[in-house]
Each structure stands twice: as structure tokens, then as C-alpha cells.
Amino acid sequence: MAWETSGWQTAESPTANELLMQQSQRTFMTRVYAWMFVGLMITGATAFATVANQAWLSTVLQWRFGLIIAQLGLVLALSGLAPRLSGPVAGALFVLYSALTGTTLSVIFLVYTMGSIGQAFFLAGGVFAAMALYGTFTKKDLDAWKSFLFIGLVGIVLAGVVNLFLSSDGLGFVTACATVLVFAGLTAYDNQKLRQYHASSGFSSAATLSIVGALILYLDFVNLFLAMVRLFGKRR
Known part of the structure; x- marks a missing residue:
């Protein structure tokens, strides 16, 4: 085994640059998950506050489709404009989007029991955690999944539109x-x-990158949760 002159470090050991890159990536993902959890907490708090305020809930029900359109516009704007936004602006938009999502999702409390919604949340959390760990530690390149996932996503959207009529x-x-x-x-x-x-990105520490990552994972979790609610939710 070859030894380096700077100490007991072997040739197979990570270099200082590699260690710095690994640390930078851990910091980045920590920020991503911190923003994601902040978004989920805001969504949950907003949903509960909306249901608790009868006047505001009535307004949400009346303007729900308009709010959903605003929600879609906001997420598209945040995704598309993110590289040109400052960290505080991107953060403010993410917080606004999370609150708006909570407002529109509050209606599930009118349809499903609280217990079954909680069950769906924990099921979604378990699936999310397991797949996040797999994506983090697998040595397999998941690029091969890209086409399948894209086709599946398009199929879900089309089926949802069709089922609005059926x-x-x-x-x-x-x-x-x-x-x-x-x-x-x-x-x-x-x-x-x-x-x-x-x-x-050159292991950039820009806050905007973390917020974009948080938005991506936030959307993954919310869609998992809503699917679990539809599968396991008990109607009132």
C-alpha cells in the first residue's frame, strides 16, 4: 500500500478537496430539507387555520379554482425564475406558495376524517423517507427511470382530467x-x-439552489400524501 508523505493517509483516502465537496453537499441537502420541512409546516398550519375560520373557508370554497390557478402560476414562476432570483425573494415566494397550498388543501378536512388524514400523512412520510434514503445511498444511476417517470406523470395528469368528467x-x-x-x-x-x-453548479452555496431543491421534494411529498389520502382516507 502506498503512503503519502503528509502522514498516515493512504492513497485510497479522500483528498482535502473531496472532503470539502462532501461537506458542501451535506450542507446543501441539509438546507434543502430544512426549507422543505418549513414549507410543510406552513402548509399544515395554513390548512388548519383555514378550516378553523368559517368565513375564510367559505371564501376559499368560493374561489378555490382561482386559487389553484394562482398556485400553479406561482410554482411555475418560482421554478422558471429561480436562477435569477435572490435568496430572500425565492424564500418569500416559497413561503407564499406553501401557504397557498395549505389554503387550497384545507378542503380535505371537510371530506375525510382527521384520523385517516393523519394516517395518510405518516404513510406518505414512511414511503418518502425510504425512497429518499434509497436515492441517497444507491450506487445505481437512476437516469434510467426518467422516461418511465415522465410517462407515468403525464398519464396521471391525463387520467385526472378525464376523471373530472367521468x-x-x-x-x-x-x-x-x-x-x-x-x-x-x-x-x-x-x-x-x-x-x-x-x-x-460548482458546489454553490447560493440559497436559491436550496429553495429550488426544497420545492422539488416538497411537491413529491405533497403528491404522495394526497394519493395516500385518496387510497386510505375515510369519508365523513
């Missing part, structure tokens, strides 16, 4: 199952790709 419980069940599979896969894929994204 109102089929069977199609809704199949769509919910497919949503769990697709977003479980996306959770693993996105966790792996976020690290590559950070590396391709």
Missing part, C-alpha cells in the same frame, strides 16, 4: 395507485439528481 371511483383508485408509484420513484430520483445539480 367521476369514476375505479379510475380514481387506479390513478391514486399510479401516483404513489410515480412520486415514490421521483423521490428517489430527485434526491440523487439534486446532488448532481449541486455539483454541476
Whole structure:
């Protein structure tokens, strides 16, 4: 075994630069998850506050489709403009999007029991955690999943649109199952790709990168949760 002159470090040991890059990546992912959890807490708090305020809940129900359109516009703006936004502006938009999502999702408390919503949340959390760990530690390149996940995502959107007109419980069940599979896969894929994204940025410490990553994982979790609610939620 070859020995370096600077001490007991072997030739196979990480270099100082590699250690710095690993530390930078751990810091980046810590920030990503911190922002994601902040977003989820804001969403949950906003949903509870909306349900508790009858006047505001009535307004949300009246303008729900308009709020959903605003929600979609905001997430597209945050995703597309992120590279040109400062950290504070990106953070403010993410917080606003999280609150708006909580407002629109508050209606699930009118449809499903609190206990079954809590069960769905923990099931989604378990699936998310397992797939996030897989995406983090697997040595397999998950690029091969990209086409399958994209096709699955398009299929879910189309099935959802069709079911707006059919109102089929069977199609809704199949769509919910497919949503769990697709977003479980996306959770693993996105966790792996976020690290590559950070590396391709030159291991940048810009706050905006962390917020973009948080938004991606936030969307994965929320969609997993909603699918679990549709599968296991008990109606009032």
C-alpha cells in the first residue's frame, strides 16, 4: 500500500478537496430539507387555520379554482425564475406558495376524517423517507427511470382530467395507485439528481439552489400524501 508523505493517509483516502465537496453537499441537502420541512409546516398550519375560520373557508370554497390557478402560476414562476432570483425573494415566494397550498388543501378536512388524514400523512412520510434514503445511498444511476417517470406523470395528469368528467371511483383508485408509484420513484430520483445539480453548479452555496431543491421534494411529498389520502382516507 502506498503512503503519502503528509502522514498516515493512504492513497485510497479522500483528498482535502473531496472532503470539502462532501461537506458542501451535506450542507446543501441539509438546507434543502430544512426549507422543505418549513414549507410543510406552513402548509399544515395554513390548512388548519383555514378550516378553523368559517368565513375564510367559505371564501376559499368560493374561489378555490382561482386559487389553484394562482398556485400553479406561482410554482411555475418560482421554478422558471429561480436562477435569477435572490435568496430572500425565492424564500418569500416559497413561503407564499406553501401557504397557498395549505389554503387550497384545507378542503380535505371537510371530506375525510382527521384520523385517516393523519394516517395518510405518516404513510406518505414512511414511503418518502425510504425512497429518499434509497436515492441517497444507491450506487445505481437512476437516469434510467426518467422516461418511465415522465410517462407515468403525464398519464396521471391525463387520467385526472378525464376523471373530472367521468367521476369514476375505479379510475380514481387506479390513478391514486399510479401516483404513489410515480412520486415514490421521483423521490428517489430527485434526491440523487439534486446532488448532481449541486455539483454541476460548482458546489454553490447560493440559497436559491436550496429553495429550488426544497420545492422539488416538497411537491413529491405533497403528491404522495394526497394519493395516500385518496387510497386510505375515510369519508365523513
